[in-house]
Amino acid sequence: MIVERSRTTVAAKTLPAHCYTSPEWFRRELAAIHHRMWLFGGRADELTGPGAYVQRNFGNASVILVRGDDQKVRAFHNVCRHRGTRLVNDESGQCKARFQCKYHAWTYRLDGALDKAFHMEQVDGFNAGDYPLHSVQLEEWGGLLFINFAAEPVPFAQHLAGLDQTFAHWKLGELKCVAKKSYTLQANWKLVISNYHECLHCPTAHPQLNRLSHYLAGDNVPAQPTYLGARMALKPEFQTLSLLDKPPRAPLPGLTDDEQRHVYYYAILPNLLLNAHPDYVVTFRLMPQSETRTDIVVEWLMHPDEVAKPGFDPSDAVDFWHLTNQQDWELSDLAQAGISSLGYQPGPYSNREDLLIAFDRWVLDRLGER
Ligand code: FES
Numbered sequence: 001m002i003v004e005r006s007r008t009t010v011a012a013k014t015l016p017a018h019c020y021t022s023p024e025w026f027r028r029e030l031a032a033i034h035h036r037m038w039l040f041g042g043r044a045d046e047l048t049g050p051g052a053y054v055q056r057n058f059g060n061a062s063v064i065l066v067r068g069d070d071q072k073v074r075a076f077h078n079v080c081r082h083r084g085t086r087l088v089n090d091e092s093g094q095c096k097a098r099f100q101c102k103y104h105a106w107t108y109r110l111d112g113a114l115d116k117a118f119h120m121e122q123v124d125g126f127n128a129g130d131y132p133l134h135s136v137q138l139e140e141w142g143g144l145l146f147i148n149f150a151a152e153p154v155p156f157a158q159h160l161a162g163l164d165q166t167f168a169h170w171k172l173g174e175l176k177c178v179a180k181k182s183y184t185l186q187a188n189w190k191l192v193i194s195n196y197h198e199c200l201h202c203p204t205a206h207p208q209l210n211r212l213s214h215y216l217a218g219d220n221v222p223a224q225p226t227y228l229g230a231r232m233a234l235k236p237e238f239q240t241l242s243l244l245d246k247p248p249r250a251p252l253p254g255l256t257d258d259e260q261r262h263v264y265y266y267a268i269l270p271n272l273l274l275n276a277h278p279d280y281v282v283t284f285r286l287m288p289q290s291e292t293r294t295d296i297v298v299e300w301l302m303h304p305d306e307v308a309k310p311g312f313d314p315s316d317a318v319d320f321w322h323l324t325n326q327q328d329w330e331l332s333d334l335a336q337a338g339i340s341s342l343g344y345q346p347g348p349y350s351n352r353e354d355l356l357i358a359f360d361r362w363v364l365d366r367l368g369e370r
Pocket residue numbers: 080081082083084085101102103104105106
């Protein structure tokens with residue numbers, strides 16, 4: 001099923017090179033976007049019990065997510081309150097009731113309170129209660145943890161903007177993570193989102209995808225302040241995106257017939273790509289490290305009934321997306337290389353790249369550049 005789009009004349013062009021190559025522009029994006037909006041920080045079930053923690057880095061912001069003795073998950077800036085040393089240096093770990101700074105051994109409880117500050121007894125006016133770890137706002141939706149570095153973030157419900165309803169039938173909170181892969185791209189984070197929201201490259205780059213879902217069978221939701229949404233119809237003879245023609249999974253219980261015939265591609269700005277299939281979900285966590293480097297963690301979620309079946313094997317879906325990811329990441333790296341080259345000039349968008357135009361404008365709006 002090909003979805004027609006109206007004709008346009010050349011109006012919008014791609015962004016200038018500095019939006020992808022300038023450290024100063026990247027710093028402004030962090031300040032106006034990543035360090036102000038709700039960021040997808042990871043899965044709650046990764047924090048298996050009290051003291052389990054993960055470290056996440058978004059540009060120059062480093063955050064610890066940790067489960068407390070009361071089972072509550074909290075987020076803190078990963079910065080010691082003494083002389084600012086990075087407190088946790090592992091990507092994840094299990095801490096025994098206290099975080100201890102490697103430098104002068106100040107220790108913090110799992111709720112962030114400063115517990116011991118050595119050699120401070122004789123400092124008049126020093127009060128340990130004044131120096132807890134700086135906390136970071138945290139919310140959870142369907143087992144996904146979101147953090148916000150802003151002092152007064154927009155309410156999380158406003159950020160979700162009804163997407164919890166859009167995806168209610170997938171029951172994200174019940175799904176189990178069955179696979180996880182990490183990637184490092186030599187590409188600006190915006191190129192990953194732009195790549196995600198058009199399929200004009202699918203016939204050449206992703207023959208395995210185009211075989212199952214025609215590249216012109218996409219249907220976009222008008223761009224929203226906190227998300228970009230699209231879905232693509234599966235060809236009638238296929239049930240999902242898989243390397244197997246007959247994937248070994250039932251559709252998720254509760255999906256409508258219409259939902260079972262589509263794959264949903266949503267970017268919950270600025271760093272979660274949510275990819276909902278009839279029988280599984282894939283999340284992409286984008287963590288920009290610099291203007292030319294983006295770390296991405298991809299997780300595959302499936303229904304617990306499927307996971308419990310003897311001989312459960314998710315590799316048809318994992319390998320499908322791992323292959324597709326490698327194809328996309330190569331294109332993103334090449335796009336970065338070209339845009340960084342002397343000969344680059346902004347080029348014209350197709351009428352089928354409307355979400356990319358909207359995304360570029362959204363970035364410019366956030367930075368007060370339009
Ligand atoms: S910098 Fe952490 S204890 Fe001194």
